[in-house]
Amino acid sequence: MGKITLTEAESLVKKGVLSKTAFSKMQKDGLVGTRKRGEKRYIKTAENTWVSPQFYFQGLNNKTESEEMKTLRNAVNDVIKKHTVTRQPSK
Amino acid sequence: MKNVEATFDEARDGFQPVAEGTYPAHCSSFGVNDWKNSKIFNLEFTIADEAQSLIVSKMRSSGNGGFIQEVDGDGVPVTISALYMVGKKFKNNGVWLTPKPAKGESWKNRRYKEFFEALGVDFPSEGGQVSLAEVEEHDVLGLPCLVNIKQQTFKNKEGEERTAMKVSSVFPWADGKKLSADELSSDVPF
Numbered sequence: 001m002g003k004i005t006l007t008e009a010e011s012l013v014k015k016g017v018l019s020k021t022a023f024s025k026m027q028k029d030g031l032v033g034t035r036k037r038g039e040k041r042y043i044k045t046a047e048n049t050w051v052s053p054q055f056y057f058q059g060l061n062n063k064t065e066s067e068e069m070k071t072l073r074n075a076v077n078d079v080i081k082k083h084t085v086t087r088q089p090s091k
Numbered sequence: 092m093k094n095v096e097a098t099f100d101e102a103r104d105g106f107q108p109v110a111e112g113t114y115p116a117h118c119s120s121f122g123v124n125d126w127k128n129s130k131i132f133n134l135e136f137t138i139a140d141e142a143q144s145l146i147v148s149k150m151r152s153s154g155n156g157g158f159i160q161e162v163d164g165d166g167v168p169v170t171i172s173a174l175y176m177v178g179k180k181f182k183n184n185g186v187w188l189t190p191k192p193a194k195g196e197s198w199k200n201r202r203y204k205e206f207f208e209a210l211g212v213d214f215p216s217e218g219g220q221v222s223l224a225e226v227e228e229h230d231v232l233g234l235p236c237l238v239n240i241k242q243q244t245f246k247n248k249e250g251e252e253r254t255a256m257k258v259s260s261v262f263p264w265a266d267g268k269k270l271s272a273d274e275l276s277s278d279v280p281f
Contacts, residue, residue: 001202001206001260001262005113011146012237017264017266018265025265
């Protein structure tokens with residue numbers, strides 16, 4: 001059935017649509033994502049078109065990320081940030 | 092030219108595209124069709140008053156039939172109140188029930204079970220085995236839930252590609268209140 005993103009769920013709590021109790025239950029039932037997505041980053045191709053880099057662990061299948069995986073993710077994000085921009089390509 | 096009291100502000104009164112996201116809603120319409128040995132449940136959801144407190148992305152036309160996130164001069168995404176979403180109606184993708192699945196094909200009813208349980212339907216279960224029953228209108232009309240609205244692409248009868256905003260997923264809204272039939276039809280002008 002999919003999941004609500006953590007950001008959306010937190011926004012529903014903040015705006016009083018969802019109580020903290022209901023939010024906790026949804027988290028327990030696996031209906032809420034577990035981490036926030038960073039702002040989308042963009043980089044230009046040689047043909048001057050915009051693309052967005054992606055990093056993920058293939059085969060994760062609902063397993064929990066280890067501390068080393070988190071360290072790797074942070075390191076990769078730092079490299080991505082260094083070479084990309086957040087500006088929307090449509091602008 | 093004669094003066095009238097009416098005004099029009101594009102920012103306030105202009106067309107505002109629907110922003111994808113998760114909104115509080117109520118089930119406001121129920122339909123079921125038969126297809127061979129299966130039943131297809133088509134529901135409609137009305138965005139609840141509580142959505143007005145949410146802040147969502149402001150969308151604008153992309154110029155090629157779609158919509159994209161509005162950004163300000165610094166490239167920062169623009170957001171607006173979701174007040175304009177209140178009262179809007181969205182249909183779900185049909186949910187299939189196979190009342191008599193062939194041996195080894197009970198998985199076909201997984202989405203049916205998950206969809207209606209998320210909506211608040213309580214199927215009886217014993218020893219981990221859930222007994223599915225055919226949901227009827229009075230079981231779901233007025234039930235509160237959170238709906239995830241997403242743009243979906245389809246081809247019409249003429250084979251042309253079209254898009255529509257539909258309910259892609261339903262989640263429990265534990266704090267939502269069930270609406271009565273009177274409350275559901277309160278927008279009927281007679």
